[in-house]
Amino acid sequence: MSSLLEVTGIGKSFPGVRALNGVDFSVSAGEVVALLGENGAGKSTLMKILAGVQPPDQGEMKIGGETVSIRSVHEGLEMGVALIHQELNLATNLTVGANIFLGREPRIAGVIDEKAISENAAVFLQQVGLDVAPDTLVEDLTIGKQQLVEIAKALSTSAKILIMDEPTSSLSQGETERLFEVVKELRNDGVAIVYISHRLGEVEELADRVVVLRDGENAGELSRNEINHDAMVSLMVGRDLSQFYSHEPQKPGEVVLCASGIRTPVHSHEEISFELRAGEIVGLAGLVGAGRTELLETLFGITPSVSGDISVGGETVAVTGPRVAIAHGIVLVPEDRKQQGLVIEMAVADNLSLTSLERDQKTGRLNFEAEKSITEEMSEKMRIKTPSSRQVVRYLSGGNQQKVVLGKWLAMKPRVLLLDEPTRGIDIGAKQEIYALMEKLAEEGVAIFFVSSEMEEILGMSDRALVMHEGRLSGVLSREELNEEAVMQLATGRSEAAA
Numbered sequence: 110m111s112s113l114l115e116v117t118g119i120g121k122s123f124p125g126v127r128a129l130n131g132v133d134f135s136v137s138a139g140e141v142v143a144l145l146g147e148n149g150a151g152k153s154t155l156m157k158i159l160a161g162v163q164p165p166d167q168g169e170m171k172i173g174g175e176t177v178s179i180r181s182v183h184e185g186l187e188m189g190v191a192l193i194h195q196e197l198n199l200a201t202n203l204t205v206g207a208n209i210f211l212g213r214e215p216r217i218a219g220v221i222d223e224k225a226i227s228e229n230a231a232v233f234l235q236q237v238g239l240d241v242a243p244d245t246l247v248e249d250l251t252i253g254k255q256q257l258v259e260i261a262k263a264l265s266t267s268a269k270i271l272i273m274d275e276p277t278s279s280l281s282q283g284e285t286e287r288l289f290e291v292v293k294e295l296r297n298d299g300v301a302i303v304y305i306s307h308r309l310g311e312v313e314e315l316a317d318r319v320v321v322l323r324d325g326e327n328a329g330e331l332s333r334n335e336i337n338h339d340a341m342v343s344l345m346v347g348r349d350l351s352q353f354y355s356h357e358p359q360k361p362g363e364v365v366l367c368a369s370g371i372r373t374p375v376h377s378h379e380e381i382s383f384e385l386r387a388g389e390i391v392g393l394a395g396l397v398g399a400g401r402t403e404l405l406e407t408l409f410g411i412t413p414s415v416s417g418d419i420s421v422g423g424e425t426v427a428v429t430g431p432r433v434a435i436a437h438g439i440v441l442v443p444e445d446r447k448q449q450g451l452v453i454e455m456a457v458a459d460n461l462s463l464t465s466l467e468r469d470q471k472t473g474r475l476n477f478e479a480e481k482s483i484t485e486e487m488s489e490k491m492r493i494k495t496p497s498s499r500q501v502v503r504y505l506s507g508g509n510q511q512k513v514v515l516g517k518w519l520a521m522k523p524r525v526l527l528l529d530e531p532t533r534g535i536d537i538g539a540k541q542e543i544y545a546l547m548e549k550l551a552e553e554g555v556a557i558f559f560v561s562s563e564m565e566e567i568l569g570m571s572d573r574a575l576v577m578h579e580g581r582l583s584g585v586l587s588r589e590e591l592n593e594e595a596v597m598q599l600a601t602g603r604s605e606a607a608a
Contacts (some may be wrong), residue, residue, distance in 0.1 A: 362387030371417030376580025438524030508539025
């Protein structure tokens with residue numbers, strides 16, 4: 110088949126990161142091509158370039174054999190390219206019909222034709238199997254039904270090329286089965302479909318071809334008769350570990366934290382049990398949407414557990430909020446340091462002492478001598494590069510901002526350190542310093558539990574790794590058992606392969 114959409118030599122860089130390097134990709138009319146890769150492989154960047162969300166730095170794109178430059182989402186839609194985001198992009202205060210035709214409303218004498226919207230929307234809602242009235246407010250729908258509205262919205266553009274990013278992540282089994290029918294019907298109608306999913310069983314059922322990215326480059330592809338779970342996993346993994354990991358496992362001490370049958374609010378149907386020991390570094394692996402961040406937030410009390418027990422040092426603790434967790438020595442360095450880890454417009458000193466200072470009971474004033482002492486100690490320990498302790502945190506590099514977040518919590522001498530993507534968005538030099546700090550804390554007896562989407566970090570820094578898949582703990586791997594293949598098998602739901 111001749112390609113309906115074809116890109117060659119696509120490259121894209123962001124500050125400090127080369128997201129895509131010379132990527133080739135194509136999809137033909139009436140073909141479903143699955144785009145796979147680990148977190149950070151470059152799938153989202155390529156998808157956004159295809160849809161006009163971002164321009165490429167280099168490379169060529171052709172649609173129908175004609176060279177094109179898609180400079181915006183609007184231009185992409187005009188050329189027949191529609192993108193269905195994993196994160197819903199709906200106006201929840203508007204009706205279903207209004208969302209489907211938002212920005213493309215049919216009009217009579219300049220006035221929006223509500224009747225035409227309702228009638229036309231009903232056709233696309235029926236196509237995706239969503240039995241709701243077009244005048245229903247989107248905010249009154251479940252997340253799964255809102256996802257189907259997104260799909261109906263994309264279909265209403267008469268797209269020739271449809272890009273689906275994790276379209277079943279919020280759907281029930283019945284809704285997923287209906288979506289598969291829709292995909293097959295669209296393929297039969299000659300629509301080219303790019304299908305991105307971490308659920309490899311879906312890919313086996315739907316894909317005519319699989320294209321795999323690894324570290325922003327083409328890793329290989331599979332034809333229809335070559336597609337199977339193990340072949341896909343093999344293409345997604347296989348990198349050598351970086352020289353920057355020199356982890357020396359410590360002999361673990363006593364159990365510091367024990368989670369028994371806890372259920373997070375997001376995945377309330379799954380029970381999770383595990384232990385963390387003093388001096389142990391435990392990695393938490395899994396694909397996007399597996400529930401890793403939600404588990405850390407439950408341990409820290411941001412979203413208290415639905416049921417189950419958490420004990421710290423042998424004492425059962427009702428972690429009803431972060432204050433309780435902090436009081437028992439559990440601290441969390443969140444994934445989004447600017448929004449959740451720092452007061453970005455405050456100085457380094459203010460941020461470093463934020464969790465440790467208490468007001469004098471008599472005067473109501475802060476102890477500035479204590480603040481100075483904490484700032485000096487943590488700045489030296491964390492090697493924070495700043496012109497002064499009064500420098501506003503916003504103007505520090507990403508690596509130094511992350512050190513401030515860590516320093517703020519380490520000043521409290523925690524027993525359990527929870528890290529969510531601790532090296533995201535920082536340069537390799539700062540990464541090495543974070544790894545060295547993790548090593549030092551483990552030597553001092555701190556239990557470290559860290560989430561990372563970088564396979565090298567999981568393999569390089571973990572004494573053992575817990576792996577999650579769709580809200581459940583799918584397996585535990587000792588350091589001897591840790592390898593990319595085993596982690597990916599568990600992360601994609603093939604638990605028996607890594608048992």
